[in-house]
Amino acid sequence: MVFSRLKAKGGRFKTGLLRVWNLASYLYSTSRRNFLQICIWLLVGSICEGAALALLYPALAIVTGHPLALPIFDALSLRYGLTDEFRFISLLSAFFALTVFGALAARQRAIAVAFLLSATMKRVRLALFASIAQSSWSFLSTRRSDDIAHLINGEIERLETAVGCIVLSAQNFFFLAIYTLLSLLVSPGITLFSVGVGIGIYLVLSKARRQSGDFGHRLTEFKQLQFRLVGTFLSAVKTIKAYNAEKAYVSSVDKSLTDAYAETNAYVSASTWSGVFFTSLTALALAAFLAVSILVFKASVSEIGTLLIIFSRLGPRFSAVQDQAQALLMNLPAFEALQRLRRDASSHAEPNSGASPLPRLTRDVCLKEVCFSYGDRMVLKDLNLQIRVGMIVAITGPSGGGKSTLADLVLGLQRPQKGALFVDDHRLEDSDCRNWRQQIAYVPQESQIFNGSLRDNLTFGQLNASDEDIKRALVLAHANEFTDLIPGGLDADLSTEYTGLSGGQKQRLSIARAIVRQPRLFVFDEPTSALDAYSAGLILNTLDQLKQTSAVLVISHDPLVIKRADRVLELTGAGHGDVL
Structure with a gap:
C-alpha cells in the first residue's frame, strides 16, 4: 500500500516535470535569442554576486584576526608593504564594484526577460489565431466562439504568468547553485547538511504544489463558464431583454462567480499553510544549522558569519522557488489548453490552394x-x-x-x-x-x-x-x-x-x-x-x-x-x- 502511494506520487512528480519541460522547450524553440541572452546575463550576474559574497569571507577573517592566505594580496603586501586595513578596504571596494556590476547585469537580464515575454505572447497569440483562421469551416462550426475567445483573451494572460514563473524559477535555481558552491568552499560539511534540510523542506511542501495544479484546472473551467455566460448574454441581449430574463442571467453569473470565489478562497486557505510550514521549518533549519555548525563542525566565527550571509541570500530565493512552483502549476493548464486548441485547429486546416489556377466561371x-x-x-x-x-x-x-x-x-x-x-x-x-x-x-x-x-x-x-x-x-x-x-x-x-x-x-x-x-x-x-x-x-x-x-x-x-x-x-x- 505504501509502495503504491510512493509510486503514484513519483508518477505525479514525473508528469509535473514533463509538463514544465514542455513549456520550457516551447519557450526555447520560439525565442532562442532572448533565452540565450537571459542565460548569459544570468551567468554574469550570478558570478558577480557570488564573487562579491566570496570576498566577504576573507574580509571578515581579517577583522576577526584570522587572515586567510591570499597569494595575490600577500605578494603585493610584501612588495609594497600593504597593511591589513588596506587589504580590508580593498576587499570591501571590490565587493561594492562587483555588486554594482551585478546590478547592471540584472537590469539587462530584466530587459531580456521583458522582450522574451512580449515576443512569446505575440507568437502564441498569432500562431493560435492563424491556426483558427486557417482551419476548416467544418471544424469552426462545431466550436463555441466564446470558448475560443476565452482562450485567446483570457487564458493567454495566465500563460504569461506561467512563462514568467519559468524564467524566475530558472534564475533562482541558478543562484541557488552558485550560493551552494560558495558555501561548499567555506564548509562542505555544513553545506551538505543544509542542502539536505532544504530538499526535505521542499518535499514536505509537495502537497501545496499539487493543490496548485488541481486548482489551475478548476480555474480554467470557471473562466470558460463565465465567458460562455457573458458571450451568450451579449449575443442575445435583445431577446433576453424582450423576455425580461435579465435577472435569470444575473443569477447565473452570480452563481458562477460565487462558486469560483469559493473555490479560490478554499485554495488560498489551504495553500497559505505552506507559508506557515515554510517559515516554521526555516526557523527550525536555522537553529539546527547553528547547533550543527558550533557543536559538530566547530566552525569559526568568520565561517559562521560568511555562511549566514550566504544563507540569508539563499532563504528568499528558496522561498521564491516554492512560490513560483505553485504559481507555475496553477497557470500551466492555460498553456496546455492553448496548445490543445492550436493542435486541433491545425489538424483541421484547409488544404493549400492548388498549383494550377482555377478557371474563371463563364457558364x-x-x-x-x-x-x-x-x-x-x-x-x-x-x-x-x-x-x-x-x-x-x-x-x-x-x-x-x-x-x-x-x-x-x-x-x-x-x-x-x-x-x-x-x-x-x-x-x-x-x-x-x-x-x-x-x-x-x-x-x-x-x-x-x-x-x-x-x-x-x-x-x-x-x-x-x-x-x-x-x-x-x-x-x-x-x-x-x-x-x-x-x-x-x-x-x-x-x-x-x-x-x-x-x-x-x-x-x-x-x-x-x-x-x-x-x-x-x-x-x-x-x-x-x-x-x-x-x-x-x-x-x-x-x-x-x-x-x-x-x-x-x-x-x-x-x-x-x-x-x-x-x-x-x-x-x-x-x-x-x-x-x-
Whole structure:
C-alpha cells in the first residue's frame, strides 16, 4: 500500500516535470535569442554576486584576526608593504564594484526577460489565431466562439504568468547553485547538511504544489463558464431583454462567480499553510544549522558569519522557488489548453490552394449526385443542380432541410461526401476551394459591420478596389441614398459612429461590399428577411441587375424573391429536393 502511494506520487512528480519541460522547450524553440541572452546575463550576474559574497569571507577573517592566505594580496603586501586595513578596504571596494556590476547585469537580464515575454505572447497569440483562421469551416462550426475567445483573451494572460514563473524559477535555481558552491568552499560539511534540510523542506511542501495544479484546472473551467455566460448574454441581449430574463442571467453569473470565489478562497486557505510550514521549518533549519555548525563542525566565527550571509541570500530565493512552483502549476493548464486548441485547429486546416489556377466561371456551377449527412441524418441525397450565369436560382424549403448546407457546399466551406461540384466542367477538388472562393461573394442573413471606416467595410476582401468601384457598388446596392449623407464620406469611422444603422441599411452595405468584389457568383442568405417593403424592393431590383453578369444563388422563404427567380429548388427534407 505504501509502495503504491510512493509510486503514484513519483508518477505525479514525473508528469509535473514533463509538463514544465514542455513549456520550457516551447519557450526555447520560439525565442532562442532572448533565452540565450537571459542565460548569459544570468551567468554574469550570478558570478558577480557570488564573487562579491566570496570576498566577504576573507574580509571578515581579517577583522576577526584570522587572515586567510591570499597569494595575490600577500605578494603585493610584501612588495609594497600593504597593511591589513588596506587589504580590508580593498576587499570591501571590490565587493561594492562587483555588486554594482551585478546590478547592471540584472537590469539587462530584466530587459531580456521583458522582450522574451512580449515576443512569446505575440507568437502564441498569432500562431493560435492563424491556426483558427486557417482551419476548416467544418471544424469552426462545431466550436463555441466564446470558448475560443476565452482562450485567446483570457487564458493567454495566465500563460504569461506561467512563462514568467519559468524564467524566475530558472534564475533562482541558478543562484541557488552558485550560493551552494560558495558555501561548499567555506564548509562542505555544513553545506551538505543544509542542502539536505532544504530538499526535505521542499518535499514536505509537495502537497501545496499539487493543490496548485488541481486548482489551475478548476480555474480554467470557471473562466470558460463565465465567458460562455457573458458571450451568450451579449449575443442575445435583445431577446433576453424582450423576455425580461435579465435577472435569470444575473443569477447565473452570480452563481458562477460565487462558486469560483469559493473555490479560490478554499485554495488560498489551504495553500497559505505552506507559508506557515515554510517559515516554521526555516526557523527550525536555522537553529539546527547553528547547533550543527558550533557543536559538530566547530566552525569559526568568520565561517559562521560568511555562511549566514550566504544563507540569508539563499532563504528568499528558496522561498521564491516554492512560490513560483505553485504559481507555475496553477497557470500551466492555460498553456496546455492553448496548445490543445492550436493542435486541433491545425489538424483541421484547409488544404493549400492548388498549383494550377482555377478557371474563371463563364457558364455554370453544377452539383452532380451530391450527398451530405450529419451523422445518421441525411440532409442532401443524390442532389443535382445547375446554377447558370445570367440566372437567379432560389433555394427554399423547411428549416433543417439542407439550405444552408447546400450554400456551404457551393461556397466550398463543406465538401460533398458523395458526388461532386463542377465549375464549367472543372471538378472542384479540396485544393481548389480557396481559389474558388476568390470568385464568390457571400451576403449572410445577419449583415456584419466591421471595425474601421466605411471604405474598409466595403473593400473587405478586395483591398485594391478604387473609389470609382466603391461608388458604383453603392449606387447598384441603393446604399448611396444614406452613405452620401454620412459626414466624412468613405473615411467615416463605422466602429465608433453610426452604429444605429437600420437592418435594411446594413444589408445594402453588405450587398455593396459583395459587388465591390466583382464576383462571378453571388450567394445570398435570406436577403430580405426582417426588412420593410421599400428596402426589400430595392434589394430585389439589385438582384435583377446582378444576374446580368453573374450567377446568383439565393436562400429565401420570401414569395417575392421566389417569384423573381429563374429557377427554384425546394428542399423537402430527408435529403430530397424538387426543382419547381
